[in-house]
Amino acid sequence: MQSPYIVELNEQNFRQVLEGSMExxxxxxxxxxxxxxxxxxxxxxxxxxxxxxxxxxxxxxDCxxxxxxxxxxxxxALPTIALFINGQPVDGLxxxxxxxxxxxxxxxxxxSREDLTLQKAAKLIEQGQHASALTLLDSLSEERAAKGDVKLAKADCLLETQQFDLAESLLAHIPLEYQDNYYKGLIAKLELHKQAADSPEIQAIEASLAQQPDNAQLACDLARQYHQVNRDEEALELLWGFLSGDLNALDGEVKKAFMDILSALGQGNPIAGKFRRQLYSILY
Structure with missing residues (x-):
């Protein structure tokens, strides 16, 4: 197995390898x-x-x-295992x-390997690689994932990958001792998103649609606005209300808006998967 962390010990590299245990x-x-x-x-x-x-x-x-x-x-006796730390043997079997x-x-x-996973995730977050960090955090055990520090790191990744509802749910259950400046910063990010997600323009279209609930054009306009601020489940639910009764609503524009949002969310998105199944149920 080729790896920079695995070496064959011999008389030439013996001293160098053991000195490496200082690091x-x-x-x-x-x-x-x-x-x-x-x-x-x-x-x-x-x-x-x-x-x-x-x-x-x-x-x-190789003895x-x-x-x-x-x-x-x-x-x-063989095998024999010896662990060196700081140039000294500290344990063995x-x-x-x-x-x-x-x-x-x-x-x-x-x-522990879980602590190492968490350390790697923290480095990825520092580098702005939130999606990769989230994958690592999702691999942790249920017990470790329930800790406050992991919840904060995961909420950070969810906010940066625009999964705001999941982030809000996590932040609502952060133990008091973890509600530090990191936590307050994440809450501030969430609040900024909420403000943007309920803009005056959205509120105006919502008010118009409330007065004309059968207006498919208003529904399309509002769904696209929702999608722009990551309120995708609300957007798809709104469009589905028209599509489920008429697949050709507004001469196909409703279906196109619906499919555009599904496509933007991608194959692995659970919200998209839910609405794809609903669509297939009336198509086939």
Missing amino acids: TPVLLHFYAFVSQESVELIPAIQTLTQDYDGALTLALV EKQQAIAAQFGIQ GGPQTIEAIEQMLSKHLP
């Missing part, structure tokens, strides 16, 4: 092909290292080729091990 913990895995168990463990340890995504370096030591290094460490046992050992000294 990043190094896990030494001593193995030999005469010990099938030690070899069979390698792919699982490599995958585990990849999961840590730079927070851990794996150094593989048959690197007998001097094995002797220096006094290796008596000897003899046949499960990958779960190795994970448990590492968890005593390293951030």
Whole structure:
């Protein structure tokens, strides 16, 4: 497995790799092909290292080729696992091990993989990559996702990806101890959106439509205005009220407005999926 975080330890790079533990913990895995168990463990340890995504370096030591290094460490059982932090051995395991046992050992000294995921998401948010950050945050366990810091980060991503209703729902359930300046800034963003989403122009069309509820042209105009301020579910619901009775309402203009909004939302959007199913139910 090619990875900058996985190296074969030898006498030439021995000092450099161990000195690297001053910056990043190094896990030494001593193995030999005469010990099938030690070899069979390698792919699982490599995958585990990849999961840590730079927070851990794996150094593989072939004891048959690197007998001097094995002797220096006094290796008596295979596999042997040794964890180095700040240039010093801090933990280890000897003899046949499960990958779960190795994970448990590492968890005593390293951030959890969920904490690392959260750290990566925070960096993506700083870089303005909110959609990618949101994908990472969605991968967290239900228990971790319920924490206030994760809710704030997720609300930030939802606001930036214009999923305002979901963001508002999250922000309504932030524990008091997390209602700091970050939280207040997100609330301010949400309020600005709400103000824009209820502009005088929208209010005027709403008032006209209230007086002429069967006016399909007004409905199209209002739906397009709703879409512009990300009130897509309201826009589609409004248009559906006309389409469900007449697919050719306003000579097809209502259907075109409806399909334009569905297309803009894309295939993966749950709101779009709901209304596509409703449309298919009367088409087929």
